[in-house]
Amino acid sequence: MSTSDVTKDGIEGERQGRSALVGQGLDGHRTRRGRRSGRNGRNGRGGRRGERPVVPEAEFTSYYGKPILNQITWEPRDIAGYFFLGGLAGAGSMLAAGAQLTGRARMARAMKVSSLVAIAGSTAALIHDLGRPERFHHMLRVAKLTSPMSVGSWLLAAYGPAAGAAVVAQEARRQRWLGRRLVSAATVLDRAATAAAAGLGPGVLTYTAVLACDTAVPSWHEGYRQMPFLFAGSGLAAASGMALAVSPTAQNGPARSAALAGGLLEIASAKVMEHRLGLVGEPYSEGQAGRYMRAAEALTVAGTATAVLLAGRSRPAAVASGAALLAASACTRFGVFHAGRQSAEDPRYTVIPQRRRGESDAAR
Incomplete structure (x- = not known):
């Protein structure tokens, strides 16, 4: 109940800040008169010139202090490891095929084995992080092209046996005692x-980026244009690092070229x-994510330079260059993971972009 009163001497008992503010509108919103003037073409901008906002900038809080978005409950070791190992496997199979076509048998063999181990580890990390790991097979009950998780599950289901068959067949053809027909x-x-x-390698290499960007996590979702390129460069750098570490010096020419391409693509993206x-x-340069991303950049530069100049x-x-590139790729995946977590925890990264999109839509 108001305690103010109008007397002959004016208003008595007026409470500060309670009087109406006449002729002033809210920032970023059109007043009714402004909409009329906009339609009549008086100022063309939907409001009186010289109007000033009277509402202060909102403080980014939420009901009962709870975050706006559901917080990421995935374990960093499982999901960032899943991202890293999947990229290593997908790019590794492409390098293995190239090495086999060019007669680099030892490099091809090593990359096939590393790809099989990596995809097994990636799948194990994904299953371990599920709430009910024993229900993983339910993900293959349907195939839904609009679901990155469904597409990814089928990619893993097809790629894993192919990578395994390549290793088994490669070892079988080395066993001459099997006979000519079996070796053939x-x-x-x-x-x-x-x-x-x-052939499945590029999909395995990049689908995890699409999977992350399909969420509501701001720093992942808004990066949907560049994230696949970042993951492709990171995975290619990791696979080339593995090839440099396990291949003879005389056969690592393609790995050095791949290291240069992957390193440049990763840093640029x-x-x-x-x-x-x-x-x-901002989260990519702040906090734990920022430390991972800076370490990834330094290791990528060092590993790429060493690979190009000395590894041959x-x-x-x-x-050494191979180890640096592998570590750089792992740091990139952990940096991306923690950047997403940091952006989900801070309401600013959800509210401000939505407000700007709303203002942009209203201005059209």
Whole structure:
């Protein structure tokens, strides 16, 4: 109940801040008179000139102090490891196919084995993080092209056996005691399985980026244009690092070229994404995510430079550059994971982009 009263001497008992503010509208919204003037073409902007907002900027809080978005409950080790190992496997199969076609047998063999181990680890990490791991097979009950998780599950289901068959057939063709017919059959199977794994490799390499961007997590969702390129560069750098670490120096030419391409793509994509995201890109340079991303950039530069300049002549340099590139790729995946978690925890990264989109739509 108001305690103010109108007397001959004016208003008595007036409470500060309770009087109406006449002629002033809210920032970013049209008043009724402004809409009329906009339609009549008086100022063309839907409001009186010189109007000032009287409502202060909102504080980004939520009901009962709870976050706006449901918090990420995934374990960093499981999901970031799932991202990293999947990229290593997919790019590794492509390098294995290229090495086999160019007669680099030892490099092809090593990359097939590493891809099989990586995809097994990636699948195990994904299943371990599920609430009910024993129900993983339910993900294959349907195939839904609009669901990145469904597409990814089928990719894993097809890629895993192909990678495994390539390793088994490769080892069988080395066993001459099996007989000519069995060795010939193993050779045909090896070529077919290697080609199939390489064909599925790009999908395995990048689908996890689409999976992350299909969520409501701001720093993931808003980066949907650059994230697949970032994951592709990171995975290619990891696979080339593995090839440098396990291949003879005389056979690592393609790995050095792949390291250069992957390193440049990873660094460029990360920079472009952070720049284009603006406010939502802040988590990639702050906190735990920022530390991971800075470490990834430094390791990528060091590993790529060593691979290009020294790995072709020195076996220790090749191993060192390979280790640096593998570590850089892992840091990138952990950095992306923690950036998403940080953006989901802060309401600013959800509210401000929505407000800007609303203002942009209203201005059209």
